[in-house]
Amino acid sequence: MLRKYIVILILLFCCFSFSGIAQTYQLPAGKKYHKVKFELINNLMVIPIDVNGTELSFVLDSGVGTPILFNLADQDSIQLNNVTEITINGLGDGDPINALKSTGNFVQLGNVKNISQNIYVVMDAGINFSPSLGIPVHGIIGYDLFRDFVVDINYIKQTIKFHDPELYKYKKSKNNRVVDLSVIRKKAYLDAFVMINKTEEVPVKLLLDTGSSDAVWLFEDERIQLPEKHYQDFLGKGLAGDIFGKRTKISHLKISDFVLSDAKAAFPDMETFTTISDFGGRNGSLGGEVIRRFNVVFDYKNEKLIMAKNANFSKMFQYNISGIDLQHAGMRYVSERITDSNGVVNNDAKTYGDVQIILQGATRLSLVPEIVVSGIRQGSPAHSAGLREGDVILAVNGKRIHRYKLQEIMHMLNVKKDKRIKVLVERYDNDLLFSFELKPLFDEQ
Structure with missing residues (x-):
């Protein structure tokens, strides 16, 4: 397997300085707004943003000031300008972390551009939210976009409109x-x-x-x-x-x-x-x-x-009733028959993963994400049934999980109270089946 190396190109602060250019995002002249589609993952908005020519994925985070980059291991290279070392604080039970501060970066979100964006870069490989979200996420961005635009978010259509504040008009509605x-x-x-x-x-x-x-x-x-x-x-x-x-x-x-x-x-x-x-x-x-x-x-x-x-207003709040936390942990091959009992190839069979290998026209090997138990709550139904951290999830209630997204699997494990859940896992090369019943966490639930 080829191993990727990240190369950070640091442009020295010499001939030209961006220090005199204000850090603001701009729309093209005369344009009232720019519309962006986002992916809603575990209640978080993930948007594509181009940083110095490299397309990355960011969580739109109104709780963050300066944008922060992390999890750059899947990038062959990314250019960072005018870099100095700093220490930043963050929520969690650990110590302040070492990071890089980079200034004068060109950041683009469709038609929205900033030619002089400050960015913090965390190089610790352990800081990576992608496994728990199930998709690559390279950073968080917030205040600078909220400062420069009126930000209109439609969670049902999963769209964001970044409006020019000078041209935005409030729409009166009884709702x-x-x-x-x-x-x-x-x-x-x-x-x-x-x-x-x-x-x-x-x-x-x-x-x-x-x-x-x-x-x-x-x-x-x-x-x-x-x-x-x-x-x-x-x-x-x-x-x-x-x-x-x-x-x-x-x-x-x-x-x-x-x-x-x-x-x-x-x-x-x-x-x-x-x-x-x-x-x-x-x-x-x-x-x-x-x-x-x-x-x-x-x-x-x-x-x-x-x-x-919106349509989400009356939906029940979601709890982790089973007590299982999941995350991606690399890739694995799964085999599937692609012929019926008479040996006829099923051309309509759905494929999974980015890599498929057909063996003698009857079996397909697919490279799919491996889903593991990343944590388990003490005293929870899953813990009492015997599941352990590190177990590889293979199936939930008979459904092979490589066909589903991470959040869909979490929903299967916590579908409703009093539901019996059967989980097939791999542990030390052995397949084990566990069964437990989801019990309400609170009497009123």
């Missing part, structure tokens, strides 16, 4: 609500209310974070108390390591006059936030599992957010 934002230090906050235990509503200030796949995070204090019914869980991965906390649900979350009942919530362990010295009155964050229930328009310039309910 829209205009919510005040506070944009502070490159991050946007909104005011909301939470009712924790069916007692009284508590006002909260939440970070608006499209880069979080979760619903709502809350910081415990004298007003915001962790409900009695909860469980310890892995909440996600930050730049500085894994994030853990308590998973629960609250009576409701209220934004303007939109009320989400039995809202999924998490109380992260506060050790995660040791690098943050001042929360500025923030009580938590609002993530993609809530935001995707609306079509939203971000207007940072006027500090407004326009919200309208």
Whole structure:
């Protein structure tokens, strides 16, 4: 197998300097907006962005300031300009991480261009969100795009319109609500209310974070108390390591006059936030599992957010009932018969993977992603049944998983309470079948 090497071309800061050019994104003259399709993966928006001539995939993350690159191992080369070494902080249980700061980069998203974009680059190969998302993701980008445009996101059509702020006009509708934002230090906050235990509503200030796949995070204090019914869980991965906390649900979350009942919530362990010295009155964050229930328009310039309910609004919040976390872990070959019992070739047989090898016209070998158990919650149904971290998933309820995307497999494992799940895994070259029943995490669920 050929091994790819990443080559970073560092242009020395010598003859020409971009330091005098403002870091702004521009539309072509006279164009009102640019429309982009995004892929919605685990409540996150993934968009294609060209960096100095190399096309990469970014998560659109309203919770990040300067764009950050990582997971560049699948790139033969990428050009980075004017590089210096820095240290950056991130959420997680680890230490601050070493990174590169690169200035004067040409970044392009369709017709949207910035000729002098600052970028941070994390070289640690361990920081890679692609395996848990199931598609290549090379970075996160946020504030600079939200600052320079009115950003109109349609979660149902999976489109984003980047509007020229000078030409954008608000459309009045009985379905829209205009919510005040506070944009502070490159991050946007909104005011909301939470009712924790069916007692009284508590006002909260939440970070608006499209880069979080979760619903709502809350910081415990004298007003915001962790409900009695909860469980310890892995909440996600930050730049500085894994994030853990308590998973629960609250009576409701209220934004303007939109009320989400039995809202999924998490109380992260506060050790995660040791690098943050001042929360500025923030009580938590609002993530993609809530935001995707609306079509939203971000207007940072006027500090407004326009919200309208969409078809996702009334959908139940998703919990990891089985207790299994999955991720991609390289590739594997699977064999499939492509003839029927009479030896007739089925030309309509669906193919999977990027590489197929036909053996004597009857069997096809396909190179497909290998899906493994990356984590398992103590005391969960899957843990009690005997599944272990590192098990290779082969089939769920008789369905061979190489035919499905990672998030589709997660849905199979957590389809509904009281459902019996059968999981076929490979462990040390042996195929093992495990069975367990999904039990509700909370009595009211």
